[in-house]
Amino acid sequence: MIDSDSEFKSLIETVKKIAEADHAQDLLSLLARSEITIRQTGYDNWNGGIYFYTVFLAVEVSKFIEVRNDLDHWEKILLEHFQLPVRHLESEEISRVALVPKSAIAVTPEANPGRPLSSAETKRKELLTHYLDKVSEDELIELILMPLFRHLGFQRVTVTGHKDKQLEFGKDVWMKFVLPTQHLLYFGIQVKKGKIDSAGITKTGNNSVAEVYNQSLMLLGLAIFDPDIGKNVLVDHVIILAGGEITKAARLWLGSQLDAVQRRQIIFMDREDILNLYIVNNIPLPAGAFPPAEPEGDDLPF
Numbered sequence: 001m002i003d004s005d006s007e008f009k010s011l012i013e014t015v016k017k018i019a020e021a022d023h024a025q026d027l028l029s030l031l032a033r034s035e036i037t038i039r040q041t042g043y044d045n046w047n048g049g050i051y052f053y054t055v056f057l058a059v060e061v062s063k064f065i066e067v068r069n070d071l072d073h074w075e076k077i078l079l080e081h082f083q084l085p086v087r088h089l090e091s092e093e094i095s096r097v098a099l100v101p102k103s104a105i106a107v108t109p110e111a112n113p114g115r116p117l118s119s120a121e122t123k124r125k126e127l128l129t130h131y132l133d134k135v136s137e138d139e140l141i142e143l144i145l146m147p148l149f150r151h152l153g154f155q156r157v158t159v160t161g162h163k164d165k166q167l168e169f170g171k172d173v174w175m176k177f178v179l180p181t182q183h184l185l186y187f188g189i190q191v192k193k194g195k196i197d198s199a200g201i202t203k204t205g206n207n208s209v210a211e212v213y214n215q216s217l218m219l220l221g222l223a224i225f226d227p228d229i230g231k232n233v234l235v236d237h238v239i240i241l242a243g244g245e246i247t248k249a250a251r252l253w254l255g256s257q258l259d260a261v262q263r264r265q266i267i268f269m270d271r272e273d274i275l276n277l278y279i280v281n282n283i284p285l286p287a288g289a290f291p292p293a294e295p296e297g298d299d300l301p302f
Contacts, residue, residue, distance in 0.1 A: 001051075001092065001156070003155075015081045030059070030074065038053050039056065041096070054098060055096070064100070082097055114276070115280065121279050137193040140243050151281055154177050155175065155177070172189055186236050188220075190212060195245045216258070216262075221234075237265050240268050241269045
């Protein structure tokens with residue numbers, strides 16, 4: 001992935017060499033005086049998925065004032081130089097380059113899902129809660145979970161199984177996380193729209209923890225293919241994620257069935273976890289979460 005530290009550093013060096021070959025001294029000077037970062041800012045699931053990135057060049061305020069009247073010109077040139085080395089990639093694209101003054105980059109504290117919510121955040125949480133009540137399992141995955149985990153720094157967040165239910169072994173989503181040491185951790189997610197309980201016969205919309213248990217075992221033993229390294233890898237952790245509640249009895253029962261090693265590989269997340277993470281990270285709500293706009297009145301005043 002081009003947003004990994006090593007890949008992006010290599011990309012920056014390539015861009016500088018291209019600028020040197022073009023004898024673009026002004027561009028080289030701008031690159032040398034910038035703090036350059038990259039961020040995934042879009043995704044299109046067409047043709048297997050395309051990830052879109054924005055490159056940010058943070059410059060001193062004095063330099064920004066110097067070039068502000070020609071921002072479009074500079075950003076166009078920079079975009080051409082950054083796109084050239086990665087134009088062969090089918091699933092990744094640099095779609096924008098933005099020049100920003102350093103003072104415009106605010107350092108935000110780490111999002112804490114356990115902190116009290118503001119009144120505005122509480123309203124957003126209520127909207128998302130109502131939205132979760134009406135979405136399907138596929139919509140929960142594609143419109144809520146995929147944006148959430150991408151925002152949290154996971155890579156290659158990929159949906160599996162839902163195109164063909166016969167191929168689904170509880171492996172709804174897989175993704176990976178890059179540690180600061182550049183080692184990789186792989187995660188598989190079992191997604192259940194409703195509540196997970198320990199009852200032998202569950203109510204409509206609820207999921208049996210026994211079914212979740214069997215799927216967890218299969219997921220821990222299945223290999224997934226990572227196209228970035230061209231190898232099959234095993235899942236390190238399974239996240240059991242419910243759009244409703246995971247009851248305490250269900251958690252205890254599942255923990256009692258798994259051995260000590262497997263218990264350390266299981267992570268539980270339910271609706272409250274999803275809501276809090278989504279809100280404190282200020283992720284935009286899906287369009288369907290907002291109430292429909294009221295039609296404007298067309299009554300004439302006579």
